[in-house]
Amino acid sequence: MTVRTDTRWDAAFWHQQIVALPRARFLPDLIWPHDMSTRSARAVDRRSDPDGWQAATRADVPVVTQWDDGRHTGTEPGTTPTSSASMPSVVATMLEAADLAPGQRVLEVGTGTGWTAGLMTRRLGDAAVTTMEVDPDVAAAAKNALGGTGLFPRMVVGDGLAGFPDGAPYDRLISTMGIRDIPAAWLEQVRPGGLIVTPWGTQYSNRDALAVLTVNDKTTATGLLLQQLEFMKARSQRHVHPAFAPDLTPVTDTTVEVDPSLFDRWHPFVFIAGLLLNDTTHAVQQHDDGGRTLWLYALDGTAWTAALLRPEATTATIRQVGQRRLWDELTNAHTWWCQGGEPGFGRLGITVTSTGWTAWIDTPDHPMSKS
Incomplete structure (x- = not known):
């Protein structure tokens, strides 16, 4: 089993090629460049704004070229971007x-x-x-x-x-x-x-x-x-939200001290959590008052958790529903990651087979233990 670790790639060559073959030559008149700071897109049309269009094609941002699998019409952004030119x-x-x-x-x-x-x-x-x-x-x-x-x-x-x-x-x-x-x-x-x-x-x-x-x-x-x-x-691997039975038990309500980073949708641990939690997805809901709710869902529909963190609070209200204690699994994974020195990209790896994958740290003989 071989792990590729050499990162001395031919960067200069590809940057030269990107200059020689700019992505503008592959983009339609109507595009939606992505604003990295606001995480939103806006329409730019070469026919009405040629300078803005050229600037957008040269910017180091992704550019959406299709919404909603081609069903979208008009200039306003659609619901789901489905084709683009990458950064x-x-x-x-x-x-x-x-x-x-x-x-x-x-x-x-x-x-x-x-x-x-x-x-x-x-x-x-x-x-x-x-x-x-x-x-x-x-x-x-x-x-x-x-x-x-x-x-x-x-x-x-x-x-x-x-x-x-x-x-x-x-x-x-x-x-x-x-x-x-x-x-x-x-x-x-x-x-x-x-x-x-x-x-x-x-x-x-x-x-x-x-x-x-x-x-x-x-x-x-x-x-x-x-x-x-x-x-x-x-397209065939897009996430489908699980359905839940209305009478899941048991139901547990607690108030606990929390690490606010668990409620940050862009924190590095978000990716790590997916390596450590089995068959789980999540969402972070932002409230008008500045509070946040972290939702955890078992993909098979047998458990869910809602963790409410109010503005400036250090404790959160946790409701765990179903046989799995998803909040406990998440916090155990976070503790393991912190105590292990917060390993990140460049140290993380996976081994894949035709039936699944295993994550590891540094080398394949150091697998990450999933919850």
């Missing part, structure tokens, strides 16, 4: 992590605008790149944009979670969408010693980490989680 810095990081070299063959899952496929094609050549997109309209626009730049990778319309066996084995597989379960097809279609580079996370939150996994024997892969990301999720 240039993130694209560069992922391509660096993939360690691409001439002579390799790569499968990209999630063509999107076609920009990442274009960058890889410039590096490897048309015949070496296969890119898959599940949405026919998004694929058609990407194909036109790629052709307009003189690049012609193999374009496949289909579910990238199944891979594309006709082109296998691949030296690299790069996913540009968030994944919750690594498909067995990916392990089978990447050669032993090849890399899978993908945003990966758990159902606990919408957060992802950049996973760089070395395929071992077509049934397992292992590697580090290098940095936190947040990508649109594979």
Whole structure:
């Protein structure tokens, strides 16, 4: 079992390529750049605001190009962003992590605008790149944009979670969408010693980490989680909120001293919690008075918890419902993490098989114990 730890990637090359092949060449007239400070999007139309559009394409922010799987109309943001052009810095990081070299063959899952496929094609050549997109309209626009730049990778319309066996084995597989379960097809279609580079996370939150996994024997892969990301999720792996029976028991109400960081939706521990809690998801509700409620849900619908933290308070009111004590599981996980030195990205890793995953710290023989 091999763990890739070398981070000396060819950063200069990819930054040069991003300048030479700017993402503006792959974007439609109407886009929704993401404001990182407010976590909101606004419409920018090249036809009415060419300068604003150009500035948005050059900014190091993600740009939404489709809402609600294409059902959205108009200029106001839709409900769910479903296709985008990623931040240039993130694209560069992922391509660096993939360690691409001439002579390799790569499968990209999630063509999107076609920009990442274009960058890889410039590096490897048309015949070496296969890119898959599940949405026919998004694929058609990407194909036109790629052709307009003189690049012609193999374009496949289909579910990238199944891979594309006709082109296998691949030296690299790069996913540009968030994944919750690594498909067995990916392990089978990447050669032993090849890399899978993908945003990966758990159902606990919408957060992802950049996973760089070395395929071992077509049934397992292992590697580090290098940095936190947040990508649109594979359509078939989007989170579905669990349903609960109305008469769950037992019900326990307590008031306890709390660490306010548990109620912070952007705290680093949010991702860690997903590695430590089994089959659990959460949400943080902000109240008008500045208070917050942390909701915890068992994915099978057998338990839930509500923890209310009022403004400036150091104690929270906890209601735990169902057989699992989800608040206790969360606080036990948080205590373990703090006492262990708060290990973070670069030390965290996963080993995946066709049936699941195991998280570890530093090396695969130091697994994280899940609740």
